[in-house]
Amino acid sequence: MSNKKIIMTGGGTAGHVTPNIALVPKLKELGYEIQYIGTEHGIERKLIEAEKIKYHSISSGKLRRYFDVKNFTDPFKVIKGVFEAKSIIKKEKPAIVFSKGGFVSVPVVLGAYFNKIPIIIHESDITPGLANKISMPYATKICVTFEEAMDHVNKKKAVLTGSPIRSELFKGSKTKAKEFCKFKDDKPVILVTGGSLGSRIINECVREALQDLLKTFNVIHLCGKGNLDKSLNVVEGYAQFDYIKEQLSDLMQLADIVVSRAGSNTIFELLALKKPNILIPLSAKASRGDQILNAKSFNKSGYSKVIEEENLNALTLLEAIDEVNRDKETYIKNMSKSKQRDSLGKIIDLIESCKRK
Template identity: 35%
Template sequence: MKVIVTGGGTGGHIYPALALVKEIKRFAPHSECLYIGTKKGLESDIVPRAGIPFKTITISGFKRKISVHNVKTVWKFIRGTRKARKLIEEFGADIVIGTGGYVAGPVVYAASKMGVPTIIHEQNSVPGLTNKFLSRFVDKVAVSFKESSTYFPSDKVSYTGNPRASEVSGEKRENPLGDIGLKEEKKTVVIVGGSRGARPINEAFLEALPAVGSKKWQYLYVTGSVHYDKVIEEVKKAGNPENVVIKPFIHDMPAVLSYADLMVTRAGATTLAEITALGLPSILIPSPYVTNNHQEKNARALSENGAAILRTEKELDAKILLKDIDEVLSNEETWKSMNRSSLKLAAPRAAEHIYHLMEELMTPQ
């Protein structure tokens, strides 16, 4: 079996694709996989590091208003489709799977026009332009949130969850907390705003620092590389409480989250897949700067089911942040209820479900 996977731009599109490749290899060890991305996207670094053959095309996204940029994008799409067709033919693909991002557009579109079976996976509760466009041409649409089903042709949709959950929910690894300066026996709050950080979360936590040192819990504060130096300066001014560890980035976040008790974070789809797979209670502060405000809609899928506390950027401050953390960690019944609710929303077999969709499409009728 020869499989092409495509998707890129952000980790939210890339990591589910990598999880799917891993599952394909588990079910079909002799299968061959090729990843098609762009040179400028994060995938150009992440995918080769994962040891997956990688090819590129050139493409950019559409603006939501009429512009010269969109005329250039149409031309890039046409050229990208031609190159994608060539790569599909040379590889001899049996199936093509897109996980979102602009690069998936020409690759999946070319495959559909060539009669190659196609699947797209949508991570968010509100789909992006690329997947909305592709849904008219593909054979199957796999979704992470049931709420997004209404945006696609109903006869094509399958609720699978996010493949990233399949990796996170595996065998528990050795406790990494001691290696990063935390105590294994203490309740742990992980605060993170993504790889580039989130200024409002940083500001609320810095404001809370004077009160944090007296708390029973410990805090792993992942600032994002952009904000790290400034945050370290502020932490030093506050006396650097001994129950706070500051890091710019954590490479193996799932391992850390396996031993955490609460997470404070944005509401990206991949992050939510990770925390629900682990049953981890969370305080979610959605980014308001994303397409169609989809992070808030992602977060509501958890908060309305009792798995998370949702706070908008406008209402977040130090007092509210500390109150929410205390409310979850000081009440065992509250924590257990959120834990159970989170696990109910998990999709630990998401990648396996997508693999079975692949088998269904490739089986002669």
């Protein structure tokens, strides 16, 4: 009988977990027993245990590109994590390990390699993160999300799959979203999100431009925990939330235009849903520049309008929204031509073909 056990890993941020979760329903349908290896207190634990998946925790240190005293102690945590992961994998005997990256994934990939278990790595960005860079030599196959990423990984191992999208995102209800936001008219809707933590600069610009925006649009503003402005609670046509999980698919369906950061998972969800969008990538000062490359790629393909964070203010935001609203049919047409179809199916096929029989 074919071994149908898979161990998944990835953590540190939600972006290293949600693509794994997107694969779960289909894997279960195919009869896989799914287990997960993450850190004791990482964001991945909460997200994975909510899915009722068996969770193993290991020690892991953060991998940094900059000087930090912890750079001297964390390698020992990583080594300890390798032995722990190796032991878990030896005991559980999975047919395959699927890694989404983040620092916890390095010990798991090495643990799988020492147990001679096939490994599939998924890289969301154009250039690999540090954890995936370390892990890639041990991988059987590497899933990449962008065509440009092929130039940064081993082409013999690379497969262009795109990013798996959670099926529930397609099942949202516009009616429920309208009721939830208490919108009383049928104006087009702008959804603004600055990521799970929110973005101070995006929040400030939206609020500064709000009076002008509300002349034409209703506005849904996901502003991040602790960033609500209670003085705006009574403004008609404006609905603000610090964080949304359950109703996100409804809000996405209702949105005509989305203003967002340029994290890979988010922008591929916008592409799959064909939502005209304005991307404001995290600046290179606050990141390794991956969002800037993501946004440039989507802009070049005609899927997105981009505002660099350094150029963001109320006026540039209003101008960009006006332009995208005017040309929204062109954006939708461009997104409809995308070859990034059925990412989930492609990755599942790869798991099926690479797993140890």
